Amino acid sequence: MLVKVFGSAVFGVEATTITVEVNIDKGIGYHLVGLPDNAIKESSYRIAAALKNNGYSLPGKKITINMAPADLRKEGSAYDLTLAVGILVASGQIKSEETDRYIIMGELSLDGGLQPIKGALPIAIKAKEEGFKGFFLPKQNAKEAAIVSDLDVYGIENVQEIIDFFEGNGTLEPTIFNTREAFNRALHFPEFDFSDVKGQESIKRCMEIAAAGGHNIILIGPPGSGKTMLAKRLPSILPPMTIREALETTKIHSVAGKLKETGLMHQRPFRSPHHTISNVALVGGGSYPQPGEISMAHNGVLFLDELPEFKRDVLEVMRQPLEDREVTISRAKFTITYPSSFMLVASMNPSPGGYFNDPDAPVSSSPNEMQRYLSKISGPLLDRIDIHIEVTPVPFEKLSDERRSENSHDIRERVTRAREIQSLRFAENQTVNYNAQMNTKQIREYCKLDEQSLQLLKKAMERLNLSARAYDRILKVSRTIADLDSSENVLSNHIAEAIQYRSLDRESWLG
Template sequence: MISFLHSSAVNGINAYLIDVEVDISSGLPVFSIVGLPDTAVKESRDRVVAAIKNSGFDFPAKKITVNLAPADIKKEGGLFDLPIAIGILVSSGYVEKKSVHKICAIGELSLDGKLRPVKGLLPIVLSLKKFGIKKVIIPEGNKNEASVAKDIEIYPFSTLSEVVKFLKNEIQVLPFKADNTIDTDNQILPSIDFSDIKGQFLAKRGAEVASAGGHNMIMIGPPGSGKTMIAKRIPTILPSMSFEESVETTKIWSVSGLIQAGESLVKQRPFRSPHHTTSSIALIGGGSYPKPGEVSLAHNGVLFLDELTEFRRDVLEVLRQPLEDKIVTVSRAKSTLSFPASFMLIASMNPCQCGHYGDANKECTCNQYQITKYRSKISGPLMDRIDIQIEVPALKIDEITADKTIAETSDVIKQRVIKARNIQYERFKDKNIYCNAQMGPKEIKKYCVLDDKAKDLLKNAIEKLGFSARAYDRILKVARTIADLAESETITSTHIAEAIKYRSLDK
């Protein structure tokens, strides 16, 4: 007898409907699976046989053929165990055929018949309605993640035998529901705050401007000056994620297997800080079953590259494409796949090889040639995509210990950031632009209007300090954000003067 049910697979972050057909006929006992890669077939077959037997059913000693269609979609093995096992139980008469009509089943089985959670469940459940599916059977461990999908009935189970009882109507189960709204007023506050940072007003202000306009930022300073501390606090001043942003980010985390049982949506903006020994695949994504890289895990949040000069040059160069396009394209043998990658790049570096150039506490031992060579580790085209460059000098130890003033909290700064962002949403309403950092030459011309004093100041700075044409555009964009923070329509000389300060590496 032949049986049909549905399952699904993800490729990138897109889900596809997979039809699972199981045919059992008389003949020598052979169990074959068509449509899965060879290694996955063997593993899946072994798990399905053991799980069926250990759940108390007879495994049919007949010719069993499983077809997973369409064949040309590359599938990872695990999640088809459950639909294959159910199909076999239907074809061998344990379960009625009509009870699996229009049902989708997903889950990896362990040898004793338990259902294990799988990766990529969120993009799958969000697509099922589109495929005409109304009910989905999933592992218990994935239920919170799956509950984000509102238009589908979700039935989570822990074992194969429970699934069978449910399909045979021997137990009554209500679809699982959970409240996934994002309560922006009631988010769990992170334990870190901008008020932890003493002094460093320029760097803190730079972080505020960067957050307000979505600008990338690099901090240059000796070890121990607080660069890492500042970077880690940037998510605390960014506006909270919207529900849509949260779902987008969660899909990426889901296919990477980063959603733990019990968790549903990623609600805080991501902060990813890959180590400098990271490979280019780990950074931008890829592999034979392409997985998102750090740039995509940081989608809608912050990618922090600490000690930027320590990263391999070829690794840094692959960053240019996602920085430009906000999306990563991973090429595969036959096709290309893409993952969203819209993040704020925050980087840190030492000013020189020894780390103490310009440090009031310790003398630099590098010569000019060494300093130039050290800085040239970051290519011009990469540096060009970083709008804000800030020097972070080391504080004297008593500046840290003796300073009893209470610095501004993240919450106060965040309110200003949100105000400035709202001005930008309004400004770019019908365009595909969300913040000043994303302006192209056309928008710069239209929206970066300077008053006369500001024009003179910028002209002088370009002549005296020798800024490049590219630096000129960057100064204008950052000045636009500074003016937005001040709720000023025109850009004044004060705004330009501050923006010029953020070009410390160009001087």
């Protein structure tokens, strides 16, 4: 008897429906074809044990299973349940004509229990697009799949539950997940708040500007000055994610298997990889490509602490994703694209010893040592970082002050208003959402300067020895400052503030 059941394969962040054809005929043998990997080839042992321990059996006949399309490589153990149901229907142990209306995925334990799978959300989205009635998967993944409306999502714990469902004996209910309610409930409870930070008012202002315009930022300061503390609080002042952004972000984390029963992601991601990370782990890839840290930070923040300690080749592979906001991984037989629109926040000491031009410092470094240390970061990478700011240690008077600083909620309201202005400005452009993404043509259009501002910028570039690459960055940042002030035009005071945020472009910075 020949039957068809359906599973799904995930490539990048998109799913492809897999048709599993099971044919049982006279003879002996178990033949699995259609480019399965070793994990799928081993499934026969798990399926046999799981069925036997639940009162069913693997028929002692010739079983031929084809996974179509046959030229597409299938990976992982998530097809166990698909194959098991196909075998049970083909052998007459399940009598149902409904099995081909559902996507069925799950890894079987030997007792028939189910282990979680990766990519449940993109699979559910594809199932809805192709008109399937429902989706059977492990209970641990049910919430993320239930985000998709108009699709019956059944989270099950044991193979017996799906057998009972198709036999008409079970009372299995679809999982309900109220996306909007869960999304709104989690908006105003950031784990870290700017009110915890003592002093550093100028740096907080700088972080607010970076958040408002989506600008990449680098913090330069000695140990203990608060660089990491400030960076960790940046997501709390970013505008709340839209439903579309939340779905995009959830889909990537679903593919990577990092959701852990949370359903829809509510908070913007904050990723902070160690400086020993490899370039594949950072941008994604591998023999079976997976999203890297820059994709896991999509719509959020990627924090690189002690930037010069990262290997130079690791930093260089970020240059293209920073510009294009996506990363493309090419192999001989396929190409995968992962989105990677993130804010880069980096921190570094100004010298190997950690202190800069401080005669009382416990460790001092010569100008040559400092130059060698800073040269680990290439010019093209710095060219993609809009804001450079020096962070100084907080004096005792500020640390001991009992008054609470401005909280993240109030800062975020100003940031959100500035982002709304930018959304209206770029409403007709699908590739630009905020000021940091502007190209040269848009900078010329939206950052027009009056004569006073133009002369100020010219004088600053000459006196402070600012490099030519700083010109566009200053204009972008000044446009964001103007948006925070609700100013239609970029004024001289906006230019003056933006000029302060290009420390590493000054030729005299090393003293």
